[in-house]
Amino acid sequence: MSTTFLLIRHAAHDRVGSTLCGRMPGVTLGEEGRRQSAALAARLEREGIAALHTSPMERARETAAPVAARLGIEARVNEGVMEIDFGAWTGRSFASLDGDPDWARWNEERATARTPGGESMAEAQSRALAELERLRARHAGETVAVVTHGDVIKAVLAHHLGLRLNGIHRFEIAPASISAVAAWDGGGKVMGMNETVPA
Numbered sequence: 001m002s003t004t005f006l007l008i009r010h011a012a013h014d015r016v017g018s019t020l021c022g023r024m025p026g027v028t029l030g031e032e033g034r035r036q037s038a039a040l041a042a043r044l045e046r047e048g049i050a051a052l053h054t055s056p057m058e059r060a061r062e063t064a065a066p067v068a069a070r071l072g073i074e075a076r077v078n079e080g081v082m083e084i085d086f087g088a089w090t091g092r093s094f095a096s097l098d099g100d101p102d103w104a105r106w107n108e109e110r111a112t113a114r115t116p117g118g119e120s121m122a123e124a125q126s127r128a129l130a131e132l133e134r135l136r137a138r139h140a141g142e143t144v145a146v147v148t149h150g151d152v153i154k155a156v157l158a159h160h161l162g163l164r165l166n167g168i169h170r171f172e173i174a175p176a177s178i179s180a181v182a183a184w185d186g187g188g189k190v191m192g193m194n195e196t197v198p199a
């Protein structure tokens with residue numbers, strides 16, 4: 001029996017695309033993000049969601065909150081789907097990272113590059129997949145929504161697509177988008193990617 005995971009990237013905040021926020025505290029949704037999370041809640045109402053998990057970061061918890069309220073379920077904070085630990089890059093602007101050879105390598109060779117003092121993409125991928133596997137064991141035949149981060153979703157999708165992590169730039173995962181994976185004992189498949197809901 002399979003479990004359906006709806007992988008939701010947190011809604012927009014004012015620093016999307018300009019700052020590598022990572023695990024820095026205090027990154028909260030802007031007005032657009034709040035509109036997106038309300039639209040997401042309405043969209044997800046008809047999915048029969050049995051459980052809702054969210055990354056501990058504020059932007060994810062604020063995206064999950066209206067979904068939890070609308071569905072009448074609890075949003076469970078889950079460290080396993082936490083943002084990647086970007087180490088010393090946390091909070092840096094993308095402009096300031098331009099020209100850093102380690103940053104270039106991170107973008108070109110994601111399968112093997114490391115963040116300075118943080119996680120590798122492969123470590124983040126293993127962590128997220130292990131957490132989804134734990135949730136799968138608890139939710140056979142059910143749908144579980146997980147609010148998390150762009151690269152975490154890309155890592156999970158890359159695994160199920162059989163794509164090396166170097167290939168994660170070949171698809172987009174937008175803020176407030178929904179991607180779906182059906183997972184079963186020993187396998188899984190991607191059911192949908194980057195669905196956005198008009199806000």
Ligand SMILES: O=C(O)[C@@H](CO)OP(=O)(O)O
Binds near residue numbers: 019020022084150
């Ligand atoms: O900065 C980004 O592009 C991603 C990386 O995971 O983070 P977030 O989805 O939290 O914006």
